[in-house]
Amino acid sequence: MNSNEVWTYIEIHNGKIADVSLELLGKAQDLAKKLSVKCGAILLGENLNTYYEMLFQYGADIIYSAEDSILKKYAPLPYTKTVCEIIEKYEPQIVLYGATVNGRDLAPRIASKLKVGLTADCTELQIGDYEKKQKGKVKKYKNILYQIRPAFGGNIIATIVSPNHRPQMATVRPGVMKINKHDKSNSGKVINIKTDIPQELLITEIIEIIKKEKTVDLNSSSIIVSGGMGVGSKENFQLIHKLAKTLGGVVGASRAAVDAGFINSDHQVGQTGTTVQPKLYIAAGISGQIQHIAGMSNSNRIIAINTDKDAPIFQIANYGIVGDLNEVIPKLIETFKKLKK
Amino acid sequence: MIYNIIVLVKQVPDTKNITVDAMKPDGTVNRAALPTIFNPEDLNALEEALKIKDEYGAKITVLTMGPPNAADVLRQSLFLGADDVILLSDRKFAAADTLATSYALSLAIKKIGKFDLIIGGRQAIDGDTAQVGPQTAEKLKINQVTCVDDIVKLTNDNITVSRTTDHGFETLKAKLPILLTITSEANIPRPPSVKKTLTYKNAISLIEKHDYDEKYLHSNDINKPFIITTWNHEDINAKIDQCGLSGSPTQVKQIKNIVLEVGESKEIENSDIGIKSLISELLSEHIIG
Numbered sequence: 001m002n003s004n005e006v007w008t009y010i011e012i013h014n015g016k017i018a019d020v021s022l023e024l025l026g027k028a029q030d031l032a033k034k035l036s037v038k039c040g041a042i043l044l045g046e047n048l049n050t051y052y053e054m055l056f057q058y059g060a061d062i063i064y065s066a067e068d069s070i071l072k073k074y075a076p077l078p079y080t081k082t083v084c085e086i087i088e089k090y091e092p093q094i095v096l097y098g099a100t101v102n103g104r105d106l107a108p109r110i111a112s113k114l115k116v117g118l119t120a121d122c123t124e125l126q127i128g129d130y131e132k133k134q135k136g137k138v139k140k141y142k143n144i145l146y147q148i149r150p151a152f153g154g155n156i157i158a159t160i161v162s163p164n165h166r167p168q169m170a171t172v173r174p175g176v177m178k179i180n181k182h183d184k185s186n187s188g189k190v191i192n193i194k195t196d197i198p199q200e201l202l203i204t205e206i207i208e209i210i211k212k213e214k215t216v217d218l219n220s221s222s223i224i225v226s227g228g229m230g231v232g233s234k235e236n237f238q239l240i241h242k243l244a245k246t247l248g249g250v251v252g253a254s255r256a257a258v259d260a261g262f263i264n265s266d267h268q269v270g271q272t273g274t275t276v277q278p279k280l281y282i283a284a285g286i287s288g289q290i291q292h293i294a295g296m297s298n299s300n301r302i303i304a305i306n307t308d309k310d311a312p313i314f315q316i317a318n319y320g321i322v323g324d325l326n327e328v329i330p331k332l333i334e335t336f337k338k339l340k341k
Numbered sequence: 342m343i344y345n346i347i348v349l350v351k352q353v354p355d356t357k358n359i360t361v362d363a364m365k366p367d368g369t370v371n372r373a374a375l376p377t378i379f380n381p382e383d384l385n386a387l388e389e390a391l392k393i394k395d396e397y398g399a400k401i402t403v404l405t406m407g408p409p410n411a412a413d414v415l416r417q418s419l420f421l422g423a424d425d426v427i428l429l430s431d432r433k434f435a436a437a438d439t440l441a442t443s444y445a446l447s448l449a450i451k452k453i454g455k456f457d458l459i460i461g462g463r464q465a466i467d468g469d470t471a472q473v474g475p476q477t478a479e480k481l482k483i484n485q486v487t488c489v490d491d492i493v494k495l496t497n498d499n500i501t502v503s504r505t506t507d508h509g510f511e512t513l514k515a516k517l518p519i520l521l522t523i524t525s526e527a528n529i530p531r532p533p534s535v536k537k538t539l540t541y542k543n544a545i546s547l548i549e550k551h552d553y554d555e556k557y558l559h560s561n562d563i564n565k566p567f568i569i570t571t572w573n574h575e576d577i578n579a580k581i582d583q584c585g586l587s588g589s590p591t592q593v594k595q596i597k598n599i600v601l602e603v604g605e606s607k608e609i610e611n612s613d614i615g616i617k618s619l620i621s622e623l624l625s626e627h628i629i630g
């Protein structure tokens with residue numbers, strides 16, 4: 001049954017829908033509208049009806065619901081089998097996955113089994129046409145998914161397509177897409193999927209789960225103050241903490257600052273760190289290498305503080321301050337406190 | 342028992358040291374101008390295999406698919422302690438995406454035959470996709486654990502590992518055979534052995550450019566260099582339409598150099614007045630405060 005829909009794989013963690021799944025549902029809804037098809041959500045696990053309302057509100061028209069206590073915890077074999085069966089039966093044209101640890105465990109297995117393409121860590125998804133020259137002839141494809149992602153260590157941006165295979169599949173990192181406004185009046189249809197999971201697929205046993213609380217949730221605040229190598233030392237990073245605290249924001253960092261031990265890696269912003277889009281991003285002592293910019297260039301406003309007037313960060317900053325952060329930051333703190341009163 | 346371990350390694354361009362020469366004027370990557378290295382997390386994968394060999398006993402076969410000069414990473418694997426190495430190389434494999442790569446690797450693994458463990462890196466730094474491991478496991482119809490940061494215990498028929506997740510760590514116990522992908526947190530790779538380096542420094546694949554006489558390489562001379570087993574698509578019975586470019590669903594439509602968008606940019610004077618006007622502006626627009 002060729003539904004031609006645009007689907008999002010919904011990830012559940014500890015009884016909660018992962019933020020990235022809602023972000024993708026918004027994107028899927030936009031893509032589905034462009035293609036004039038329905039937006040679907042695939043949901044696996046236990047007590048799934050508790051999630052339906054929220055999924056409808058955030059954009060799903062149809063929920064494919066595979067309720068089975070065996071699927072309570074993620075495991076690659078039973079999940080691959082179940083998702084593949086749903087895809088084969090209903091034939092969506094696009095399936096999106098969050099590029100979480102489990103999403104990146106599952107999506108490639110599904111692609112391998114279905115023999116379709118998969119593009120990892122897309123930063124943008126669009127619908128468009130594609131022409132391919134082959135043996136002198138031009139083959140034209142309409143309404144293909146453009147899967148846009150950085151490549152070669154972030155030095156280039158590639159647009160990938162898989163024109164001949166369905167579904168077209170991609171993973172997207174958390175924080176890259178914006179959650180669509182939810183619509184309380186939105187509702188839809190639930191299709192219950194019959195699962196069939198043989199005992200021999202249950203061969204991984206979870207012995208222990210250790211939660212490591214992140215020291216910071218960079219996406220929890222609308223203000224981020226980030227420090228880089230220019231801060232100079234772990235002690236001096238206090239200056240960054242102080243500015244963040246004063247403004248009511250959280251502390252971010254470049255990878256160089258993390259590698260130098262100024263702060264732990266939970267704070268890293270960028271291609272291999274967290275992707276952020278705060279209202280205000282302050283980059284102090286950060287040169288603005290492409291891998292850093294990849295994670296913060298969508299911020300609403302960017303302030304850059306750097307002694308080097310030619311630092312690339314100034315090219316994307318809304319406000320550039322050429323100067324020593326050791327002088328500029330105390331001034332910012334002092335001025336803010338004065339004017340706030 | 343002795344474990345049969347297959348380690349998957351890849352030669353990659355050193356993306357950390359990309360220079361301007363690496364980009365062609367049309368914005369595409371000039372791979373030839375990039376230095377190549379052993380994919381960092383594949384060194385961690387090999388190290389985990391070597392640790393198992395030290396502790397329990399193992400036969401380690403290192404497999405790579407790549408151009409003839411990918412033999413480099415196999416020589417390095419021999420220096421580090423691999424027992425055997427296999428180069429999968431054929432023009433037909435060129436321009437493979439992760440699906441076509443996992444197809445060829447899985448056939449080569451079937452040809453190798455016996456294995457208890459397949460160990461790869463979490464991801465390769467040229468594409469950062471982390472797909473080839475799971476895709477290969479699926480083609481072999483075996484279980485997997487990705488993002489492994491520690492092998493806790495190994496018995497005759499199962500393995501206990503710690504895995505890094507988005508929320509911390511989980512300890513998993515699973516049956517063998519299984520495919521694992523290893524993160525850089527797992528270990529610090531050992532340096533190459535001097536003795537093994539001397540033994541294998543001339544190891545060669547017959548498809549590499551070499552000055553040796555073929556007859557000599559096929560002779561019984563005990564001083565002749567170690568010959569790296571090299572397979573093409575026929576050796577592994579691969580269907581051509583599933584290899585390389587023709588076996589790759591994904592195609593590159595366009596590659597662009599990153600052009601920074603110059604937004605509305607204001608230079609703020611580094612003075613009390615400059616900073617005061619900046620803070621006032623942000624306050625009045627409710628960006629801060």
Ligand SMILES: Cc1cc2nc3c(=O)[nH]c(=O)nc-3n(C[C@H](O)[C@H](O)[C@H](O)COP(=O)(O)OP(=O)(O)OC[C@H]3O[C@@H](n4cnc5c(N)ncnc54)[C@H](O)[C@@H]3O)c2cc1C
Nearest residue numbers: 228229230254255256270271272273285286287292307325
């Ligand atoms: C595959 C790959 C992935 C990567 N992923 C990331 C990532 O996710 N995030 C990330 O950040 N990086 C990442 N990087 C690293 C990135 O390329 C840069 O090396 C890094 O961002 C540089 O950090 P920095 O700007 O703090 O340091 P530097 O480039 O050393 O810049 C320091 C800056 O501080 C300025 N400065 C010095 N003193 C002062 C002062 N007193 N006051 C004000 N300014 C001063 C200097 O002028 C300079 O511009 C990645 C690299 C690769 C290859």
Ligand SMILES: Nc1ncnc2c1ncn2[C@@H]1O[C@H](COP(=O)(O)O)[C@@H](O)[C@H]1O
Nearest residue numbers: 349350406461462464465470471472473
């Ligand atoms: N051409 C290859 N030959 C052998 N192993 C590979 C190859 N490509 C990828 N791998 C393995 O798969 C892992 C993930 O690669 P990737 O999906 O490209 O990020 C690598 O760390 C290797 O262990």
